Amino acid sequence: MQKSRIRWHIAVFLAPAVLVYTAVMIYPLFNTLRLALFNEVDDQRLFVGLANFRTLFLDPLWSDAFWNALGNNFWFFLIHMLVQNPIGIALAALLSHPRLRFAAFYRTAIFVPTILSFVIVGFAWKLILSPIWGIAPSLLDAVGLGGLFQPWLGKEEYALTTLALVSVWQFVGIPMMLIYAALLSIPEELLEAGEIDGITGMSAFWKIKLPLILPSIGIISILTFVGNFNAFDLIYSAQGALAGPDFATDILGTFLYRTFFGFQLQLGDPYMGSAIASAMFAIILIGVCIYLFGIQTRMRRYQL
Template identity: 75%
Template sequence: MSDIPSSHEATGPIRRPRRWHIGVFLLPAFIVYSAVMILPLIETLRLSLFNTVDGQPAFVGLGNFMVLFGDERWAADFWNALKNNVIFFIIHMLVQNPIGVALAAMLSIPKLRFAAFYRTAIFLPTLLSFVIVGFIWKLILSPIWGVSPYLMDLVGLKSFFSPWLGKPGSALIAVSLISVWQYVGIPMMLIYAALLNIPEEVIEAAECDGVTGWSQFWKIKLPLILPAIGIISILTFVGNFNAFDLIYTVQGALAGPDKSTDILGTLLYRTFFGFQLQLGDRSMGATIATVMFLIILAGVSLYLFAIQRRMRRYQF
């Protein structure tokens, strides 16, 4: 018999080995993510559909949502927190992200001296604990023992000083600017990385056409980094509508004065766990958490399916 294999055996399909080890390596991460994120989310959605009747859990459907939006007391607190959350987000979008883009543009200047020091100094606050940041700024802005009145007096601006954290009209803006100060380094570094990713050939071609300086940034660089700006915008949206820690540290769980800094995160905390004379209500807390999830889901979906698909991308 001939040892030459038949044509069918030679041209038959080659079976690739099953890469079962990929699943083994992914399994621990999947288990941890499911335990920390997926299962709590499912339980929160389930809990929002139940309430306690005579000490026993009873299915009420959308009854908790009707109470949240229909009851005068619940609706007033919810819409106030949502309004403050929107203002909190708008301040970050109009102040934090443009400053981050401007700082990244300046740090990307090739001849800038001490650029590494500036990057480190601006990014350093993002590494600090929110407890430290909140405590420090409460000391700085305190009208009794704070240093801001003294520093403003040195430059002749003490007459403009005001207890910003203690006035309902300025407390939310003050807390938002503290958050901007802490996290402006994140959009700065992301935009800076996007600017460094622009090929030198594109910049040299622009310079040959006489496009230099800020004109080069607006006409050449900015269109190329729009996808990065879009990612930063959606990260800002998700982070702001999940915010809780800094406001809790600076203004407490009551988010004073007169709930002027109350956002959805602090409202959720007081509702679910209770605070002072207010008893905790797990069902209503889960309902507020579900509404927060739906708001974030709607915003992310709008970006992914309506904005990102129309955004022009450039391949180099």
């Protein structure tokens, strides 16, 4: 038998992408992990091992801010999981109905906010919700709900939830489109067989379509997890680096920014900033591993 020829052209075509990815992703990642093991003492860089992580997790000057940001990140993620993804699934189910008119227009209108800049979205919603010059108070007055208006971005108990819902409004189009594509890929033979057995309407969705799109829902869930634990732009554009009021909207991204680059009177500390970034990486890695080795394995067994 002839030996298979080595396909060097594959390596040639992949090399530029691999080099760019290594330069902008792989090298900064490992360099950040390396910096987290050092600190500056008397203007000299010294290897301190895990001392930065011990300071981050146990020193009250650092741990209070870190655990507050981590808790806010989990709340930010939960709102997306419990609000954004179910709404995206419901919209996809409605838009995939063959008798729905203007479905293409609705899909486009819902997906358009996804392509907008974070800065535009954050600034625009800050203007809309402003109690001084925003249009939200007058809109609520117009429908007789003026008494419900609150300065949502100015109150600690409402600010983070408000920004999370703004993020849901912006990105609900992503799970909608992914689930919509998954629904369109379901063979018509299965749906026709269900109709013969009397399974139609909502019953067909719960008993036939939903089990078939579970892998897509799992992928959306893990993308939501990774995206929300990397969040930064919307909080920064709407509330600034201090993530007010009184750090009520502070998440790991804004905490990392202030620590690494410094802000106002706080001097930048690249070593502690690298420790925060490494902790974020570990949290995301653990979450992805739980999905891959836990949830995904059960989904495969369920499909079989």
